Amino acid sequence: MLEMTIHENSCRGCQLCLDVCPTDCFVFDEQTQKARVAVVENCIACLSCAYICPSMAIRHKDYHQVKNFYRNIEFSSRMEKFL
């Protein structure tokens, strides 16, 4: 089952995830002024939200990852070496 979480402290409340999600998975919590996952079942794992989020606060787990053929191989091989 796909899981999606928003790291609450990192959310800046920009609502860009609400703007880009094609399946309306998010709602904006007026009280906390932060985004919240409302219906994770609708998520098609397009990752648009994860990419637009300025804080990189949205994480997905257990989804089918489509590998980008245009990834920078040189950097990708180093990515796991970052502290």
Next chain:
Amino acid sequence: MSGSKVRLNTEWLCDCGGCHVAIVDLHEKMLQVLQSVEILKCPVLTDEKDYPEADIGIVTGSVRTEHDREAAIAMRQKCKTIIAFGTCAVYGGFHGAGLAHSREEIMDHVYRHSPTTKTDTLPNNSISALGKMVTPIDEVIEVDLYLPGCPPHSHFILEGLSSLINRTAPRVHKETVCAGCHRVMKKTAVTEIQDPTSSYADGETCFLSQGFICQGSVTLDRCLAPCPNHGIACSGCAGPTMQVLSEPTRDLRTEISERMSRLTKIPYETIKTHLEKSAKTHYAYAMATKMIGNKPTFLIRKWIAEREAR
């Protein structure tokens, strides 16, 4: 018990010294580190000119001179694990902006027509000559681990060192500077890019929302976001996010323009053009790395190579 301690060498190449100060700046936490680490070579703490055999080698600074190159190779030969420490070592650092100038221009500006000194002589002995390019250290030696930051905040230094010493997996954190910023990002009706030298931003709202350029959303957090939390927009000193580095089509200027144009009424193209015009400033920290320098749309390296060839 010094026999069982982890032996550490550090060396600085072309840099400002700030990363070494950051290591010393661990303050009392240094004592915690010293319980398990023996520092054999460290330019700010020891007088060791040679390169002793060590387990961990921290290299700060980028490679610009023949000395830098030799020192990096010597560290690699004597240390089992090499950490590229700080933005200079990882991406070339802010003097990567030197790539926007020819060697003659740099030498001339620094030694001959410096606005703050009266000397007019080029050094011709005792120092090694300026190389053609600034490069991150991994273009010269194999690097095992990377810790960007200018300098990295002690929180990340300690976490990185502890995981190495205790042989545990570091909790690699991929959030951006925005994640640690206290400002609120909201949609506004701002229609023009603001100039930080002539107008003030309020302290509660995100710089982008107010029309000021801030690199927080394209910068990996290795600093705990001090600048935007103290009234200054982020200039990206810790280097780009994993997203920008791994995907050739995503770039500092396109990512900022995308977000800012959605937050304000400033058109995407206007922001992108603005960032291109000031590329030397915005790309300085990572310009020297191939991940940024060789992006299909970023042409600064080509311009410089053409200039040097003339």
